[in-house]
Amino acid sequence: MAAMCARYSxxxxxxxxxxxxxxxxxxxxxxxxxxxxxxxxxVVVEGPRGxxxxxxxxxxxxxxWADDPTIGQKMLNARSETVAEKPSFRRAFAAxxxxxxxxxxxxxxxxxxxxxxxxxxxxxxxxxAFAGIWERWGGRGGNEAPPHGSGAGDDAALxxxxxxxxxxxxxxxxxxxxMPVILPETAWGPWLDPENRDTAALAALxxxxxxxxxxxxxxx
DNA sequence: CCAGACGTTGTT
DNA sequence: GTCTGG
DNA sequence: CCAGACGTTGTT
DNA sequence: GTCTGG
Numbered sequence: 001m002a003a004m005c006a007r008y009s010x011x012x013x014x015x016x017x018x019x020x021x022x023x024x025x026x027x028x029x030x031x032x033x034x035x036x037x038x039x040x041x042x043v044v045v046e047g048p049r050g051x052x053x054x055x056x057x058x059x060x061x062x063x064x065w066a067d068d069p070t071i072g073q074k075m076l077n078a079r080s081e082t083v084a085e086k087p088s089f090r091r092a093f094a095a096x097x098x099x100x101x102x103x104x105x106x107x108x109x110x111x112x113x114x115x116x117x118x119x120x121x122x123x124x125x126x127x128x129a130f131a132g133i134w135e136r137w138g139g140r141g142g143n144e145a146p147p148h149g150s151g152a153g154d155d156a157a158l159x160x161x162x163x164x165x166x167x168x169x170x171x172x173x174x175x176x177x178x179m180p181v182i183l184p185e186t187a188w189g190p191w192l193d194p195e196n197r198d199t200a201a202l203a204a205l206x207x208x209x210x211x212x213x214x215x216x217x218x219x220x
Numbered sequence: 221c222c223a224g225a226c227g228t229t230g231t232t
Numbered sequence: 233g234t235c236t237g238g
Numbered sequence: 239c240c241a242g243a244c245g246t247t248g249t250t
Numbered sequence: 251g252t253c254t255g256g
Contacts, residue, residue, distance in 0.1 A: 007230085226234085243254075
């Protein structure tokens with residue numbers, strides 16, 4: 001079956017990410033050629049005064065009301081078409097948007113019984129950013145703590161993230177009918193701004209990335 | 221009205 | 233916590 | 239929200 | 251047509 005954004009890569013050093021996103025370095029972001037759901041992944045979040053930071057979130061969003069955090073295992077992606085309304089996602093969409101740095105993502109082409117992996121990346125090799133939303137679950141401070149983890153007052157809180165999806169562009173369409181939302185640099189500001197309540201403007205950012213800058217490599 | 225879901229389409 | 237399905 | 243009931247306990 | 255049960 002066709003894949004979705006259930007695998008991506010980030011083989012960048014922490015320093016390179018810090019440079020690309022203009023944020024202080026995190027302690028350690030190990031380069032990875034293949035990132036899986038439930039792993040901790042780096043994200044870029046923005047605080048009150050426009051201060052951006054690298055953070056870490058578990059991939060697979062656990063809604064604030066969840067009784068059992070294993071529900072996050074199936075919340076890898078959020079459809080951009082419905083993310084503003086879905087009970088599981090709308091709070092995160094309204095208040096906790098982030099960027100998820102990547103330098104490639106994988107989709108599987110269904111060919112009869114076979115599934116052939118493809119890797120998509122920027123032709124120029126640069127890293128890019130998925131649109132993400134994140135949530136905080138459990139811990140001591142409830143769910144309304146400040147947007148930077150590892151801060152004070154949220155012992156044992158689990159911070160999780162989901163990657164938004166949209167229709168495929170012309171590069172991806174031959175392989176799969178969905179693709180992750182990749183935000184161009186011009187969209188990073190409005191997407192990250194926690195004060196941005198213009199949901200129509202936000203939704204307008206969630207469109208297929210331009211086809212031309214993306215390359216597709218058939219693997220195997 | 222209550223019970224059950226709450227998501228996407230996904231290869232650890 | 234809120235919506236949906238029955 | 240939709241499907242299904244919607245009545246009584248009775249000699250035409 | 252409206253209420254109830256699920």
